[in-house]
Amino acid sequence: MPDQAATPGRPGVIHDLGYRHFEGVREGTATIARTLFVTGLRHAYGLGRSGKSKVMPFVLLAMSLLPAAIVVGVVVLTGLGSLPVSYADYTNQTQLLVSLFAASQAPVLFSRDLRHRSIVLYLARPLSSPVFALMRWLSLTVAMFVFTAVPTVLLFAGAMLAGLDKSDQTSAVLKALTLQVLLAAMLAGVSGLISSVSLRRGFAVVGSVMALIVLTGVVTVMQNIAYYDGDSESVSVGVGLLSPWSLHNGLGNAWDAGIDTPAPVDGAWVPAYAIVALLLVAGCLLGLVARFRKVASR
Amino acid sequence: MTVVTGELTGPLPVISTAGLTKHYGTVHALTDLTVDVGDGVTGLVGANGAGKSTLIKILLGLLEPTAGHAHVLGHDIEEHSQEIRRLVGYMPEHDCLPPDVSASDFVVHMARMSGLGASAARERAADVLRHVGLDEERYRPMGGYSTGMKQRAKLAQALAHDPRLVFLDEPTNGLDPAARTDMLRLVQRIGNDFGIAVLVTSHLLGELEQVSDHVIVLDGGHLLRSSATGEFLERTGSLLVEVVGTETERDRLGEALARHGLTCRPRGTMVAVDPPPPGLAEGGAAHDLIRDVAAELGLGLMRLQPDRRHLEDVFLEGGTRA
Numbered sequence: 096m097p098d099q100a101a102t103p104g105r106p107g108v109i110h111d112l113g114y115r116h117f118e119g120v121r122e123g124t125a126t127i128a129r130t131l132f133v134t135g136l137r138h139a140y141g142l143g144r145s146g147k148s149k150v151m152p153f154v155l156l157a158m159s160l161l162p163a164a165i166v167v168g169v170v171v172l173t174g175l176g177s178l179p180v181s182y183a184d185y186t187n188q189t190q191l192l193v194s195l196f197a198a199s200q201a202p203v204l205f206s207r208d209l210r211h212r213s214i215v216l217y218l219a220r221p222l223s224s225p226v227f228a229l230m231r232w233l234s235l236t237v238a239m240f241v242f243t244a245v246p247t248v249l250l251f252a253g254a255m256l257a258g259l260d261k262s263d264q265t266s267a268v269l270k271a272l273t274l275q276v277l278l279a280a281m282l283a284g285v286s287g288l289i290s291s292v293s294l295r296r297g298f299a300v301v302g303s304v305m306a307l308i309v310l311t312g313v314v315t316v317m318q319n320i321a322y323y324d325g326d327s328e329s330v331s332v333g334v335g336l337l338s339p340w341s342l343h344n345g346l347g348n349a350w351d352a353g354i355d356t357p358a359p360v361d362g363a364w365v366p367a368y369a370i371v372a373l374l375l376v377a378g379c380l381l382g383l384v385a386r387f388r389k390v391a392s393r
Numbered sequence: 394m395t396v397v398t399g400e401l402t403g404p405l406p407v408i409s410t411a412g413l414t415k416h417y418g419t420v421h422a423l424t425d426l427t428v429d430v431g432d433g434v435t436g437l438v439g440a441n442g443a444g445k446s447t448l449i450k451i452l453l454g455l456l457e458p459t460a461g462h463a464h465v466l467g468h469d470i471e472e473h474s475q476e477i478r479r480l481v482g483y484m485p486e487h488d489c490l491p492p493d494v495s496a497s498d499f500v501v502h503m504a505r506m507s508g509l510g511a512s513a514a515r516e517r518a519a520d521v522l523r524h525v526g527l528d529e530e531r532y533r534p535m536g537g538y539s540t541g542m543k544q545r546a547k548l549a550q551a552l553a554h555d556p557r558l559v560f561l562d563e564p565t566n567g568l569d570p571a572a573r574t575d576m577l578r579l580v581q582r583i584g585n586d587f588g589i590a591v592l593v594t595s596h597l598l599g600e601l602e603q604v605s606d607h608v609i610v611l612d613g614g615h616l617l618r619s620s621a622t623g624e625f626l627e628r629t630g631s632l633l634v635e636v637v638g639t640e641t642e643r644d645r646l647g648e649a650l651a652r653h654g655l656t657c658r659p660r661g662t663m664v665a666v667d668p669p670p671p672g673l674a675e676g677g678a679a680h681d682l683i684r685d686v687a688a689e690l691g692l693g694l695m696r697l698q699p700d701r702r703h704l705e706d707v708f709l710e711g712g713t714r715a
């Protein structure tokens with residue numbers, strides 16, 4: 096520190112001309128929140144981070160795009176009259192990859208600040224803990240949505256190239272994208288909350304895999320058992336309330352978006368599915384806020 | 394117990410608390426603290442668990458007080474804590490740096506989180522990293538930093554947005570003596586030369602006395618004492634004096650001071666002055682004398698500060714005074 100040696104120890108004698116005050120504009124919280132959101136979204140894909148951290152998200156994205164590319168190729172070359180898979184069901188069929196993306200990338204946004212305690216530095220700044228939690232969740236939600244929307248848009252482009260009916264395809268793709276928004280909000284909430292509690296990356300990933308992949312498997316098996324062996328439609332549909340994926344698929348089924356569920360979701364089950372999905376998102380957000388606030392005060 | 398420290402330059406104190414209290418269940422971290430803090434450097438001293446960090450977190454709005462009120466830079470901590478957090482910087486006592494990010498990237502990001510635009514943030518980050526003395530290392534991931542470098546990076550992020558006030562929670566924690574001295578000088582420059590008010594904590598009164606204009610002593614959550622550093626010094630007053638030059642200059646000063654009735658001995662590059670005799674003990678007379686003598690001899694005064702003392706002395710004094 097060469098510029099220090101010359102500074103005498105007593106106060107106020109020599110002013111340090113080297114220090115410049117900042118006279119420029121200080122942005123309000125909305126702009127700060129947007130910056131946090133954009134940074135988080137980029138980080139979810141490893142952008143602005145080490146080269147290594149880009150591998151996982153982009154490999155998963157490529158894997159979830161590959162079947163769509165093949166489908167597009169087949170449809171365009173053979174001139175099929177329809178897509179072999181609906182847009183919404185494509186997301187469902189690639190759910191393992193979608194869940195893995197959530198499980199692997201949620202810790203980037205929800206564990207690191209807590210584990211390294213940099214959360215304290217954020218919360219000592221203008222953004223409050225609810226806004227911070229909300230922006231983190233929004234980053235992951237949009238990242239998840241992009242992850243599912245990219246193959247969907249590719250399929251749609253293929254359908255247009257193959258000359259399929261434009262209005263049919265458009266309404267189907269819009270339904271699928273709407274369902275994906277809800278799905279992304281739920282997956283980001285669940286995996287985010289899990290990652291904010293289990294700060295070790297390994298535990299966070301395993302926890303999210305349990306909640307998103309294993310639980311969904313169990314729910315699907317129980318739905319099938321209830322429907323085919325137990326002969327009970329309502330139990331089968333009711334069990335579907337228990338996982339984000341079965342909520343997504345149930346709503347897709349109810350909305351005629353081209354997803355099959357063991358038993359059809361209809362009647363009062365439809366609002367129930369929608370309400371449970373929204374409550375799940377809200378609950379995760381409240382949990383995240385409480386978690387961030389607690390860690391910051393320690 | 395209302396005590397005001399130091400010369401308050403503005404119409405409002407930088408920090409003022411009234412009956413501030415924080416209980417964690419049965420633990421009374423802070424009890425009925427009423428104190429005002431002015432510009433410059435204010436030291437907050439207390440043993441482990443005295444409530445120093447608790448006070449800072451309450452002032453930042455990270456913790457809610459059990460009772461009492463406080464204002465920071467004129468803003469109420471409960472109603473306008475967001476406005477406060479826009480204007481203050483915070484260096485926590487614990488590790489808070491992500492290991493896989495460089496100090497440069499991190500400080501830029503933190504400046505943006507305080508509301509600076511992208512290019513302003515980059516400019517400020519480069520500036521403050523230079524001021525805290527992180528040069529080439531600032532492009533390396535912080536995981537590989539020594540404790541001293543980490544403390545500097547933590548300090549840099551606290552200054553990134555040019556705050557009006559910084560809370561430095563044990564900035565000398567874990568530093569070796571040389572790094573400690575560097576850090577303390579930096580703290581002093583922030584308060585006096587950068588014009589940013591500083592509240593700095595430590596459990597060593599001795600080290601804060603060197604750099605603080607005012608000292609607040611906490612003991613088990615209670616205010617034990619709050620006064621200008623000079624007052625501490627006048628009571629038990631050993632002094633350390635350093636002048637520009639070599640041992641020759643040091644000895645010239647020492648001999649001259651001895652002729653004026655002060656007991657002196659060399660200590661390193663400095664002259665240690667024993668507590669002045671009664672005639673010189675009043676109202677900083679010894680201070681003035683030393684300054685005048687140095688001026689007469691044409692010696693540049695580098696340092697004139699109280700000698701290190703231990704907190705226990707103050708506790709003992711505080712105990713007898715109470």
Ligand SMILES: Nc1ncnc2c1ncn2[C@@H]1O[C@H](COP(=O)(O)OP(=O)(O)OP(=O)(O)O)[C@@H](O)[C@H]1O
Binds near residue numbers: 393417445596
């Ligand atoms: N979250 C908490 N829950 C319960 N007790 C707490 C909590 N945080 C602090 N305390 C207690 O409050 C008291 C004051 O703690 P504080 O951290 O403010 O002290 P400090 O002066 O900063 O000490 P140190 O020098 O160790 O940093 C201590 O007795 C501590 O154990």
Ligand SMILES: [Mg+2]
Binds near residue numbers: 445446447486562
């Ligand atoms: Mg502390």
